[in-house]
Structures are given as structure tokens and as C-alpha cells.
Amino acid sequence: MLSGSELWLLRLMADRGLALLDASTLLIVIEExxxxxxxxxxxxxxxxxxxxxxxxxxxxxxxxxxxxxxxDRPRGQEATWLHELGLxxxxxxxxxxxxxxxxxxxxxGVREDxxxxxxxxxxxxxxxxxxxxxxQAERSVEIERxxxxxxxxxxxxxxxxxxxxxxTVQGLGALRLRLANARDLGDREALSAAVDTVLAGLGDExxxxxxxxxxLRPAALDELGLAPALQALARRAQxxxxxxxxxxxxxGDEDEDRRLDPELExxxxxxxxxxxxxxxxxxxxxxxxxxxxxxxxxxxxxxTDDGQGLPDAASGARRSPEDELKGGFGxxxxxxRAELVGGEIExxxxxxxxxxxxxxxxxxxxxxxx
Ligand SMILES: Nc1ncnc2c1ncn2[C@@H]1O[C@H](COP(=O)(O)OP(=O)(O)OP(=O)(O)O)[C@@H](O)[C@H]1O
Ligand SMILES: [Mg+2]
Numbered sequence: 001m002l003s004g005s006e007l008w009l010l011r012l013m014a015d016r017g018l019a020l021l022d023a024s025t026l027l028i029v030i031e032e033x034x035x036x037x038x039x040x041x042x043x044x045x046x047x048x049x050x051x052x053x054x055x056x057x058x059x060x061x062x063x064x065x066x067x068x069x070x071x072d073r074p075r076g077q078e079a080t081w082l083h084e085l086g087l088x089x090x091x092x093x094x095x096x097x098x099x100x101x102x103x104x105x106x107x108x109g110v111r112e113d114x115x116x117x118x119x120x121x122x123x124x125x126x127x128x129x130x131x132x133x134x135x136q137a138e139r140s141v142e143i144e145r146x147x148x149x150x151x152x153x154x155x156x157x158x159x160x161x162x163x164x165x166x167x168t169v170q171g172l173g174a175l176r177l178r179l180a181n182a183r184d185l186g187d188r189e190a191l192s193a194a195v196d197t198v199l200a201g202l203g204d205e206x207x208x209x210x211x212x213x214x215x216l217r218p219a220a221l222d223e224l225g226l227a228p229a230l231q232a233l234a235r236r237a238q239x240x241x242x243x244x245x246x247x248x249x250x251x252g253d254e255d256e257d258r259r260l261d262p263e264l265e266x267x268x269x270x271x272x273x274x275x276x277x278x279x280x281x282x283x284x285x286x287x288x289x290x291x292x293x294x295x296x297x298x299x300x301x302x303x304t305d306d307g308q309g310l311p312d313a314a315s316g317a318r319r320s321p322e323d324e325l326k327g328g329f330g331x332x333x334x335x336x337r338a339e340l341v342g343g344e345i346e347x348x349x350x351x352x353x354x355x356x357x358x359x360x361x362x363x364x365x366x367x368x369x370x
Contacts, residue, residue: 002030002039006138010040013134017127018042021120023109025087028131030105036063048086059084062094063106068125069094072115091115095128099136107131152336155329160216167208175201218269226265230272230290241280248291259369264361267337268292268301274330275303275357283307283355297363304356310349
């Protein structure tokens with residue numbers, strides 16, 4: 001499937017090709033899984049069929065020759081592919097697209113009055129080369145984006161694995177040891193005391209795992225939306241870490257339950273979650289404020305604490321503090337998430353005066369919430 005940005009690129013280029021060739025219609029056709037798809041068209045003609053099979057269509061036969069073609073007053077057999085597309089043509093030029101390893105396609109220019117000449121042919125050939133090159137570059141970016149996303153997920157799994165290991169596996173290991181020792185002592189009373197301790201410990205471990213599962217997939221986010229999910233995070237930080245957390249969420253003036261698109265909601269949720277975990281772990285704070293607002297088409301989320309501030313970020317406030325923070329993946333993960341939705345993260349900190357994490361994401365071009 002062509003991605004949105006690829007289609008966009010092809011549409012822009014079709015307009016340019018139309019002007020370049022002074023044609024009545026210009027089409028860019030891309031092969032995808034055995035089908036030829038008119039990915040972009042510019043000019044007068046209304047294309048009748050936008051998708052044709054490579055096997056069993058006249059356009060497919062033309063595509064498979066892999067050669068350029070120039071037709072003057074096409075009729076009969078040679079005009080069949082034009083009829084398939086529903087095009088009227090006094091003259092037609094066809095140039096193959098070749099994107100090494102990324103499939104192929106055709107660029108087609110037609111004139112309803114007048115013919116094409118040699119310079120037109122050369123112009124179309126170099127235009128086709130530049131379409132192929134731009135599309136190929138766009139696809140490499142697309143692949144890069146996918147890889148980036150996969151790496152981020154992989155890193156995240158590593159973190160969860162570490163979390164499960166440090167919290168639950170260690171805890172269970174200790175309980176097992178406790179039981180084994182009591183058994184080896186062969187003392188009934190000690191054994192029964194150990195069983196009580198281990199039962200209580202198991203209860204704690206089950207609670208811990210429950211928390212972990214909620215954090216992995218916050219059901220509240222899908223079902224209830226961002227505000228309740230963030231409030232749940234705040235309550236948990238309060239209950240577990242004794243942190244006083246306030247939430248200020250204002251998305252839209254009237255519509256209290258306004259939803260953002262799912263990707264953006266989960267980005268905001270994860271950034272807040274990580275920032276809040278950092279506050280509990282590192283900040284020595286007593287209070288934190290979570291704020292989410294939307295103004296002028298930009299969604300902003302911030303997490304501020306009153307703790308000791310980020311280490312070594314004292315002076316050059318404009319410098320990116322995380323350069324100096326050789327910590328885990330939390331801050332870099334936030335940045336990656338922000339970039340994936342076209343936004344950015346800003347950190348600021350005053351020594352002894354707390355730290356702030358700010359996420360801002362422009363809404364322009366984002367899908368509307370379902
Ligand atoms: N709110 C904060 N207040 C003070 N220091 C902070 C705060 N947030 C982060 N830090 C510092 O920044 C470092 C990097 O944070 P980061 O989230 O990237 O890693 P981590 O929390 O140590 O590990 P991980 O998030 O991978 O479990 C932390 O180790 C801590 O020293
Ligand atoms: Mg962290």
C-alpha cells in the first residue's frame with residue numbers, strides 16, 4: 001500500500017509533470033501486488049478505472065514490456081489500454097518507472113489535441129526518473145520510520161522485562177527461599193510461620209503484577225479517555241508513593257469528554273506515566289502537577305514536580321539536559337514517542353526547584369478521533 005505521504009508526493013509531482021509536458025492529462029501508475037493503480041492524476045480527464053490487474057489487462061501488457069511508448073492518433077489494438085482507463089487521446093506518451101527493489105510503474109501523458117515531439121519524450125523520461133527517485137527516497141524514509149518504531153518497542157519490552165524481573169521475580173525468589181529454609185529446619189512451628197509470611201508475600205506479588213498489567217495496557221485509556229486515565233495514574237502515584245498529584249486537563253472549551261486520536265492519547269499517557277515514575281523515583285518531591293491543554297491547534301502536556309531538579313542541568317537552561325543524564329531509556333523513550341507523532345519534548349529544571357517535562361504536539365494533519 002502506498003502511504004499517505006507517498007500519495008501526497010505523487011500528486012504534487014503529477015501536477016508538475018502536467019505543466020512540464022503541457023499535456024491534457026498526466027497519470028502516475030504504480031504497481032502493487034500484481035495490480036496497477038492510478039496513484040495520481042492531473043489535468044482534464046476523468047480516469048474510469050483506477051485499478052487494473054497486471055495479468056489480463058492491456059495496460060498490464062504495456063507495463064510488462066518495460067519500454068517507453070509514443071502513440072500518434074492511437075486506434076484499434078494499440079488504443080485498448082487508453083479505453084481501459086477511459087482516456088481520449090490524440091497522442092500519448094508512456095514512460096516506465098523503475099525503482100530498484102521497490103517495484104515499478106508508469107508515467108502516462110496524453111494530449112487531446114496536437115501531438116508530442118522528441119523534446120516532450122525526453123522531458124517525460126527525465127520526469128519519470130525524478131518521480132522514481134523521489135518515491136524511492138520517500139519509501140526509504142518510510143522504512144526508516146518503521147524500523148525506528150520497532151526499535152522503540154523492543155527497548156520498551158526490555159524495560160518491562162527488567163521491571164518484572166526486579167519486582168516480581170526477585171520477590172518470588174525470596175519467598176521460595178523462605179519456604180525452603182523453613183522446610184529444611186524440620187520445625188513445625190517455624191514452617192507454619194513461614195507459610196503465613198509467604199502467603200502474605202504472594203498477595204503482594206499478585207497486587208504488583210496487577211499494577212504492572214494495568215500499566216502495560218491501561219484499559220481506562222481506551223474506554224474512558226485521556227482525562228480519567230491520567231487521573232488514575234495520579235491516584236496510583238498518590239497511593240503508592242505518597243506523592244500529592246494534581247491533574248489539570250482542559251481539552252476544548254465545552255466538550256468535557258473530547259477525545260484525541262488514539263495514537264496521540266497513548267503518547268500523552270506514556271509520557272506522563274514515565275515522567276511521573278521519574279518523579280517518584282528520582283525527584284524527592286512531595287507534589288506534582290499534570291497539565292494537558294490545547295490551544296491554537298497544539299496539544300501541550302506538562303509534568304512539574306517540586307523536587308531537587310534534574311542533575312547537572314543547572315546553568316545552560318537551553319542546553320538539552322538529557323545529554324548529561326546517563327540514566328535509563330525513560331527520557332529518550334519520551335523523545336522518540338513525541339517525534340513519532342510529530343511533536344517534541346522539552347525539559348527544564350531549576351536546582352532545588354523541581355523539574356518540568358513538556359510535550360507539545362501540533363494537531364494539524366492528525367486523524368480525527370473515532
Ligand atoms: N523529575 C526528576 N527529578 C530529578 N531527576 C530526574 C527526574 N526525571 C529524571 N531524572 C534524572 O534523569 C535520569 C534519566 O531518567 P530516565 O527516565 O531516562 O532514566 P531512569 O529513570 O533512570 O531509568 P528508566 O526510565 O529507563 O527506568 C534519571 O536517572 C534521574 O537521574
Ligand atoms: Mg525513568
